[in-house]
Amino acid sequence: MNINKPAPVVYLVDDEFSVRDSLRLLIESTGQTVSSFESAEAFLKSYDNKEPGCLLLDIRMPSMNGLELQEELLKRKISIPIIFLSGHAGIPDSAKAFRSGAVDFLEKPFDNEILLERIEEAIKKDIASRNLSNERLLIQNRLDALTLREHEVLSLVVCGYSNKEIAKMLGISNRTVEAHRARIMEKMQAESLADLIVMARHSEVLSSN
Numbered sequence: 247m248n249i250n251k252p253a254p255v256v257y258l259v260d261d262e263f264s265v266r267d268s269l270r271l272l273i274e275s276t277g278q279t280v281s282s283f284e285s286a287e288a289f290l291k292s293y294d295n296k297e298p299g300c301l302l303l304d305i306r307m308p309s310m311n312g313l314e315l316q317e318e319l320l321k322r323k324i325s326i327p328i329i330f331l332s333g334h335a336g337i338p339d340s341a342k343a344f345r346s347g348a349v350d351f352l353e354k355p356f357d358n359e360i361l362l363e364r365i366e367e368a369i370k371k372d373i374a375s376r377n378l379s380n381e382r383l384l385i386q387n388r389l390d391a392l393t394l395r396e397h398e399v400l401s402l403v404v405c406g407y408s409n410k411e412i413a414k415m416l417g418i419s420n421r422t423v424e425a426h427r428a429r430i431m432e433k434m435q436a437e438s439l440a441d442l443i444v445m446a447r448h449s450e451v452l453s454s455n
Contacts, residue, residue, distance in 0.1 A: 300368035
């Protein structure tokens with residue numbers, strides 16, 4: 247069954263209509279979807295975190311400025327690649343933007359081709375990040391289906407212990423360990439031991455052990 251994934255969206259926040267209009271035309275000419283806003287507040291009201299994409303953000307705006315919007319997104323634990331656009335920002339502003347996770351900082355007037363390249367890179371980064379998060383969630387859901395004993399066995403398997411060693415450490419028989427391992431492989435939907443170990447090491451639960 248084919249499941250349609252959300253199309254990437256380039257969000258544009260700038261208080262100048264002329265800038266929004268020209269950038270929209272430029273970006274849409276590449277086939278990208280653009281959603282523009284005249285203020286940070288308007289963006290926050292409409293943003294849908296379910297859609298991958300990136301944010302083109304003017305750093306100087308009335309009311310909430312670009313850096314303040316970036317801070318607000320961090321507070322809300324919203325992760326979206328941000329490309330700052332600025333006509334008169336200094337080194338302190340750009341340094342603060344990068345420290346808070348901005349992927350780029352372009353000064354106006356900028357080269358259109360460079361901007362389009364940065365947008366494409368930012369969208370790819372967001373899609374990769376979302377795919378990784380989804381993979382980790384899937385693995386975590388499978389881990390949550392394991393019993394306490396199966397968790398114990400899995401932790402020892404990941405550490406490289408043999409069935410015989412695991413049986414001795416847990417005070418159970420080799421056959422019981424084998425049964426646990428078979429159920430673990432089934433629940434984790436692992437095709438091989440190597441596959442199981444990779445999935446287990448990707449989980450926060452086992453990495454903290």
